[in-house]
Amino acid sequence: MMEFLNNSVPLDLLPKIEHTELKKISPDYLKVLRIELMISSAVVFLIAAVLIFFIAVLQKPIWITVIAISWLLLSLLQYFLQQKAFSACAYAIRDKDILYQSGWLIRILRTCPFNRIQHSSVNSGPLERKFNLSTLILYTAGTDASDVRIPGLQESEAIALKEWINKKVVDEEQQG
Amino acid sequence: MLMKNSKDSWTIPQQQAVVGLIIFFYKTAITVIKGVWPLFVVVILRGKSNSKNEFLWVLIGITILVLLRSILGFIFFRFYIDGNFLIIRKGVFKRQTLSIPLKSIQGVNIEQSLLHQVLNIAKLKIDTAGSEKMEAEIDAISVRKAEKFKDFLTGQAPDTSLVKSTQMISPPLIKLSVLDLIRLGATSNHIQTFFIVLAFSVSFLHKLEEIFGDEVINYLKKSSTWLSMKAVIVTGLAVLFVSVFVSIARIVIRYFNFELSEIPNGFRVRSGLVNTKQYLVPYKKIQLFSWKANWLRRKVGLYTLEFQQPNREATGRKQRIKVPVTRQYFIGRLLTRYHDDIQQTADSVHRIQPVYAFRRMLIPGLPVTVVLVLIFFPWLSWNALYFSGYLMIQFVNAYFFSKYFRLYISEKAIEVKQGIWGREIRLMCWNKLQHFELKQSIYQRSANLATVILHTAGGSIKIPFITLTLAHAICNYALYKTEESTKSWM
Numbered sequence: 001m002m003e004f005l006n007n008s009v010p011l012d013l014l015p016k017i018e019h020t021e022l023k024k025i026s027p028d029y030l031k032v033l034r035i036e037l038m039i040s041s042a043v044v045f046l047i048a049a050v051l052i053f054f055i056a057v058l059q060k061p062i063w064i065t066v067i068a069i070s071w072l073l074l075s076l077l078q079y080f081l082q083q084k085a086f087s088a089c090a091y092a093i094r095d096k097d098i099l100y101q102s103g104w105l106i107r108i109l110r111t112c113p114f115n116r117i118q119h120s121s122v123n124s125g126p127l128e129r130k131f132n133l134s135t136l137i138l139y140t141a142g143t144d145a146s147d148v149r150i151p152g153l154q155e156s157e158a159i160a161l162k163e164w165i166n167k168k169v170v171d172e173e174q175q176g
Numbered sequence: 177m178l179m180k181n182s183k184d185s186w187t188i189p190q191q192q193a194v195v196g197l198i199i200f201f202y203k204t205a206i207t208v209i210k211g212v213w214p215l216f217v218v219v220i221l222r223g224k225s226n227s228k229n230e231f232l233w234v235l236i237g238i239t240i241l242v243l244l245r246s247i248l249g250f251i252f253f254r255f256y257i258d259g260n261f262l263i264i265r266k267g268v269f270k271r272q273t274l275s276i277p278l279k280s281i282q283g284v285n286i287e288q289s290l291l292h293q294v295l296n297i298a299k300l301k302i303d304t305a306g307s308e309k310m311e312a313e314i315d316a317i318s319v320r321k322a323e324k325f326k327d328f329l330t331g332q333a334p335d336t337s338l339v340k341s342t343q344m345i346s347p348p349l350i351k352l353s354v355l356d357l358i359r360l361g362a363t364s365n366h367i368q369t370f371f372i373v374l375a376f377s378v379s380f381l382h383k384l385e386e387i388f389g390d391e392v393i394n395y396l397k398k399s400s401t402w403l404s405m406k407a408v409i410v411t412g413l414a415v416l417f418v419s420v421f422v423s424i425a426r427i428v429i430r431y432f433n434f435e436l437s438e439i440p441n442g443f444r445v446r447s448g449l450v451n452t453k454q455y456l457v458p459y460k461k462i463q464l465f466s467w468k469a470n471w472l473r474r475k476v477g478l479y480t481l482e483f484q485q486p487n488r489e490a491t492g493r494k495q496r497i498k499v500p501v502t503r504q505y506f507i508g509r510l511l512t513r514y515h516d517d518i519q520q521t522a523d524s525v526h527r528i529q530p531v532y533a534f535r536r537m538l539i540p541g542l543p544v545t546v547v548l549v550l551i552f553f554p555w556l557s558w559n560a561l562y563f564s565g566y567l568m569i570q571f572v573n574a575y576f577f578s579k580y581f582r583l584y585i586s587e588k589a590i591e592v593k594q595g596i597w598g599r600e601i602r603l604m605c606w607n608k609l610q611h612f613e614l615k616q617s618i619y620q621r622s623a624n625l626a627t628v629i630l631h632t633a634g635g636s637i638k639i640p641f642i643t644l645t646l647a648h649a650i651c652n653y654a655l656y657k658t659e660e661s662t663k664s665w666m
Contacts, residue, residue: 109615112611
C-alpha cells in the first residue's frame with residue numbers, strides 16, 4: 001500500500017475495524033424474518049389466485065404452471081437470500097463507536113461514532129415482541145435514511161444498550 | 177420616532193403591514209387560480225353566451241371570497257416576543273400558534289418578490305433548528321421593521337455565527353455581469369433543459385386532453401399523416417432552440433443581480449430577478465464543499481460551487497447554496513473559509529482499481545442488456561441485439577470514470593475528483609463526518625476490494641472500488657479523527 005499519511009499519527013496503533021470481533025444477533029430474529037416471508041409469500045399467492053380466478057386468459061394450464069413455478073422460485077430465492085443475509089448480521093460496540101454489519105449480496109459495514117449520535121430509539125414490531133426482540137436505531141445528523149439500525153437484539157439488551165449509549169453520548173458532549 | 181430595539185418593543189403583538197393585504201390577495205388568488213384554471217378554460221371555450229354571464233357572477237363571487245379570506249388572514253395574524261419565545265398566531269378557521277424558542281433560531285432571511293419591492297415591504301423567514309416542524313414566515317412587514325426585527329432576533333441567538341450588524345459587510349466578492357449570465361446560460365446543460373421542456377409539453381398535452389377529451393388526440397393523429405422527416409427535423413430544431421432559450425432564461429431569473437459577500441462569520445448570498453432572495457451561510461455550518469463543471473463549462477472555465485448545510489429533518493429540504501464561479505481564482509478564495517484545496521498538498525493520492533470498468537459492464541450492464549433484448553425481441557427479433565451497445569457505453573463510461581477518478585487524503589481533509597466528461601470535486605473536512613459505510617459485493621469480497629461512503633450532515637462522498645486495505649485505513653483514520661477531536665461539526 002502506498003503511504004497513507006505523512007504525519008506523526010501512529011496509523012498502526014489506531015484501533016482497527018478489521019480486527020474487531022463482531023457479535024451475532026439473536027437466532028430468533030431469523031425466525032421472525034421467516035414468518036414475515038411466509039406471510040408476504042402467502043399474500044402474493046392470494047393475489048395470484050385472485051388474478052387467475054378473475055382473468056379468463058390466465059386460466060390456461062400453461063399460465064397457471066408458469067405463475068406457480070415463478071412464485072415458488074421467488075419464495076425459495078428469498079428464503080435462501082434471507083438466510084445468507086442473516087448470517088452476515090453482526091454488531092460490535094467499541095469504546096467510542098458502534099459497528100453493524102449486514103447483507104450478503106452486498107455486505108455493508110456501518111459505523112457510527114458515539115459523539116455523532118443525536119438520539120436513539122428501541123422499536124419492536126408485533127412479531128418481534130413475540131420473540132422478545134427489539135431493534136435499536138441510532139440517528140445521526142447524516143444524510144440518507146442509512147442511520148445505524150440493529151435488529152434482533154434481546155429486548156432487555158437493546159434497552160440496556162440504548163441507555164449505555166445515551167450515557168456515552170452525554171459524556172462525549174460534556175467532554176466536548 | 178425613535179424605536180428602541182430591545183425586547184420590550186417587540187412584546188406587543190404586532191400585525192403585518194397593511195399594504196401587505198395586496199400580497200395576501202395575490203397569494204390567495206394564485207392558489208385559487210392554480211386549482212381551477214382548467215375549469216375556466218372549459219367554460220370560456222365551450223360555454224354558450226348566457227352561461228358566460230353566470231360565469232362572470234361566479235368570478236365576482238370568487239374574488240370577494242378571496243378578498244375576504246385575505247383580510248381575515250391579515251386580521252388574525254400576530255407576532256410578538258413572549259419571554260424567550262417568538263410567538264406567531266395565525267389561522268382563520270384553524271387557529272394556530274407557533275412558539276419558537278429564540279435560542280433555536282438559526283437564521284433569519286429577508287426575501288422580496290417584485291411585488292414586495294414595489295410595495296416597499298419584505299418577507300421574513302425564520303429558520304430554526306430542531307426536529308419539530310417549525311417554519312415561521314412573516315409574509316409582509318415594512319423593510320425597516322424587517323431589518324430591525326432581524327437584528328433583534330439574530331442578536332438573541334446564542335449562535336455568534338449570525339451577523340449582528342450589517343455595516344461590517346465588505347464589498348461583494350463575486351458579482352455576475354450580464355455577460356457572465358449569458359456565458360452561464362449558453363454553457364448550461366441543454367440536454368437536461370430539453371427533457372424539462374419535453375416533460376412540460378407532455379404534461380401540457382395531458383391537461384389539454386383532460387379538458388377536450390379525444391379531440392387533441394384525433395388532431396394529433398391527423399397531423400401525424402404529414403409527419404415527414406422534414407417535420408421531425410424542424411420540430412427537433414425548434415425544441416432545441418427553445419431549450420437553449422429556456423436555459424438562458426432560467427439562469428438569468430435565478431442569478432440576476434447575483435452577489436456573494438463575506439460577512440464576519442459567514443457568506444451572504446443574494447440573487448434573483450423576480451424574487452430577491454438572501455441567504456446567510458455561517459462558515460461553520462458548511463458540511464461539504466464541492467465544485468463542478470460540465471464538459472462545455474470546463475473548457476471555458478466556469479464552475480458551479482456548492483456548499484451544503486445540514487439537512488433539516490423536519491422539512492427534508494436540502495440546504496444547498498449554489499454559486500456560479502466565473503474565475504478559477506474565486507474557488508480558492510472561497511475555500512479559505514472551509515479548508516484549502518488539497519490536490520497539491522495531499523499526503524497521499526489514490527485511484528480506483530482498473531477492474532472497475534469491467535465490473536460496471538457486468539453489473540448493471542449485463543442484466544439491463546439482457547432484459548432490454550428480451551423485452552424488445554418480439555418486435556425487433558435479432559435486431560434487438562443492438563441493445564448490447566449498452567454494454568459498450570457502460571464500459572467506456574466506467575473506464576473514463578476510473579481513469580479520471582482521484583482520491584486525495586490529508587491530515588485534515590479528504591477530497592475526491594471525479595467525472596466522465598465533466599468534473600466534480602468534493603472536499604470534506606474529517607471533523608464533518610457523521611457516519612460511514614463500507615460496502616463489499618460478493619465479487620469485491622473475493623477480490624479484496626471495497627466501496628466506502630462517508631456521510632456528513634449535508635452530502636456524502638463515495639469512493640468506489642479501492643483495495644480493502646486502503647478502505648480500512650480510511651475508515652480507521654476517519655474514526656480516529658472524529659473521535660479524538662472535540663471540534664464540533666456545526
